[in-house]
Amino acid sequence: MMGLIFDNIYEVVRQIPVGEVASYGQIATILEAPRSARVVGWAMQQAPDDVPAHRVLKKDGSLNEHLVFNHLYSQKELLKEEGVQFEENGRVKMKEHSWMGPLV
Template sequence: MSVNSGFFERVYQVVEKIPPGRVTSYGAIAKFLGSPQSARMVGWAMNASKGMDNIPAHRVVNRKGLLTGKNHFSGTNAMQLLLEEEGVEVRELQIQDFETIFWDPMRELNQNSCQDKDHQ
């Protein structure tokens, strides 16, 4: 088993929670996992998730909202098409209204865990 497999699994657990029509960045995931310098490793995890249908890797983009991972999808427009099917507008590989649809795991997942505690 790879040394990175534990980190990759943690990345996948976060990515699985990104709702349709929302996107996050490699760096936001790395920061949430307590390893803010590991954005590139998050990208490697996304590449390694090829064939894992439960991992919506198309929802992870760079910090500026660019589809930098598009080459890792079969077909050059597959990442864009998957996002557009979810209502995300993409022009010239750039997510439109990036700030509006950005899903920040630090805020979203911490908020959800607080709500979960309220219901216990």
């Protein structure tokens, strides 16, 4: 059951373009499960390499500094490489980089 749910989450996250980000809650809402942001977080911790899990973060733009992707890169490093800008407090500039969601 959880694998199927994770597959749906991964399908949505794969649609987030380079240079844009989405929140855990936003992904959950897109999947019509608005109270499942934690499940999205669990899925991102186990995401396969073809899922841009680094583009999913907290709704206030803050990052999980403990996440490492491909055993090498921090979330912030990967987002910076994609042109994502940050506030002085280290949070992503959400107004500039928030993904508007999948095209229907």
